[in-house]
Amino acid sequence: MSASPVREEAGEVRREDAFDVAALHAWLSARMPDLDGPPQVRQFGGGVSNLTYLLRYGSRDLIMRRPPRGHKAASAHDMRREFTVQRQLKPHFGAVPEMLAFCDDPAVLGGEFYVMERVEGTILRRELPAGVTLGPDQARDLGHTVVDTLADLHAVDPETAGLGDLGKGPGYVRRQVEGWSRRYRGALTDDVPDGEAVMAWLEEHRPDDVATRLIHNDWKLDNLVLDLDGTPRVVGVLDWEMATVGDPLMELGSAMAYWITADDDELYGLLRRQPTHLPGMPTRERFVARYLSRTGLPMGRWEFYEVFGLFRLAVIAQQIWFRYRAGQTTNPAFAGFGDAVRILVARASSLAGVGGPAGP
Template identity: 85%
Template sequence: MDAGEVREEDAFDVAALHAWLTDRVAGLDGPPRVRQFRGGVSNLTYLLSYADRDLVMRRPPRGHKAASAHDMRREFTVQQRLRPHFGAVPQMVGFCDDPGVLGGEFYVMERLKGTVLRSELPPGMTLGPDEARALGHTVIDTLADLHTVDPGAAGLAELGKGPGYVRRQVEGWSRRYRGALTDDVPDGEAVMAWLDGRRPEDAALRLIHNDWKLDNLVLDMSGPARIVGVLDWEMATIGDPLMELGSSMAYWITADDDELYALLRRQPTHLPGMPTREQFVERYLARTGLKMGDWTFYEVFGLFRLAVIAQQIWFRYRAGQTTNPAFAMFGDAVRILVGRASALAGVRS
């Protein structure tokens, strides 16, 4: 996982964090060296390097954010309770809701050592077609296995709001898009109307991660690819697993996709041997036993949801609430995603 110098806008009081940690972790010789992970576009993630151990701290960004996003207590609690039932979860160290420490909520966890794949493979790494296919199958199977965890047994039943998940998702993401709309992107009204008019009943209610993609997976690549950890549980909930499948496929850009959509690729799913989206869905359904009606609905939803996430960040960037250069092209990404969703739905963009 790549970590670099902390961006000025994301700096915090390292001495205060160290003092808080020494009350919870014995033998810390600090303060730590702090670096910032560059991946991700939502919560901020920092590497805390001590002489004998590495820890990771997560906290929300400053500036405008959706009311339900960036809930540190929720993210911490989900991982703490889920770990005994789904091994690919980091060990939690502690949660802080005292604004006197860093100005807001944050939590600290162990660092999982391994490889996180971005748009291109790390220098020196190669994946042949068989290895790429095996990696893809591991991603599919682990997602399916997560969706078999009993939320009640894991102490996470309170995450659910009952039936109506699909409806709430369509309405919620539509509301967020309208709330973050800027004058340089499509209004999305035709896609939102299409989703609202074609939403199916919930296929099931399962524990879902809600942001399942390769750069949230820590991999052991020393042999056949193995997932040692899943990161970024901020949006985990109990919901329709087919909605998560559609959301995940919005990121699963393959070699035969059109040039504009390919510009958004952030994981090496274009490699020869990687499962296609169709193969991903087929294998997932076979492993879970779930039944699906119209796949187009879930695919359009996934694209639109990703457009909303990008638009919320683009809104912050345009307002000067973040200067992260990685966000400079997010307006273009929104236009591409809304355009692709519109084309699949057969409506104007």
């Protein structure tokens, strides 16, 4: 195992995502006068929603987050919300970056953005980075810390953290099924399944809320900063764009849509974006069982949460595919998202027992 952090690689800023660096530095240095700039700016390429930049001020690294240009969902890309959630949560859940400054003046960069401290550690994506190895025991321990940290987050009382107003009260499961169905229909293109059978199944089989907890809503390895020196630990959780207060089992189902293991079918395996295929990694069944054991939450039919997670991921991919097809983004990482939508809808259809296309 790696004994030192493997820093996330940041590349050149894409032309479509460039901004006025001098304006940013002038605004930021007025609030942090010890900065010696302007900074060297690089862009992280892993995200598919809000844009993330490295601001290098000599030996000090800061991170900036801002929305993309072009079409965006009405509730997405809320920088104030993302900033506030992390600032309020920090005293209650240590694996959150330190928030530094928030800007809502469009005269600076054309929209909202915020700046935070960089969390040092390793972020894992589809394949392990150079210099990192995980044997079966270490992969198992990594899977366990991912489960346990999620359970720890769900143990935070939203009211105590000052985040109770993020929720809309009872009916979270219903709102999620209705909301993601509406988003899919709103972003539909002529080259993907209409998804109507899956949406009808989710509506018919949706359970009542089992609990109301603070949830991250995008729980996956590339949003976790890890300390891999010894037993793996989660030292930072990133990308709080969709955080809210709601049913934690819905988050569990969403997280499991990303948890693709070595024994999954070939088409689903094409969508793997994290090294959950490694020997020793917990299966989805063991992940869920450990989570339920730690939280004490009841579980009805797991099939509902699993199908929901797959469909929700299909909607996220379809919203991005809609933007890519419309030419609102030219990021080549999105070129295969139409195929991803077809695979996810097909898998959700199969698990729900409502048939569906076989994928690309």
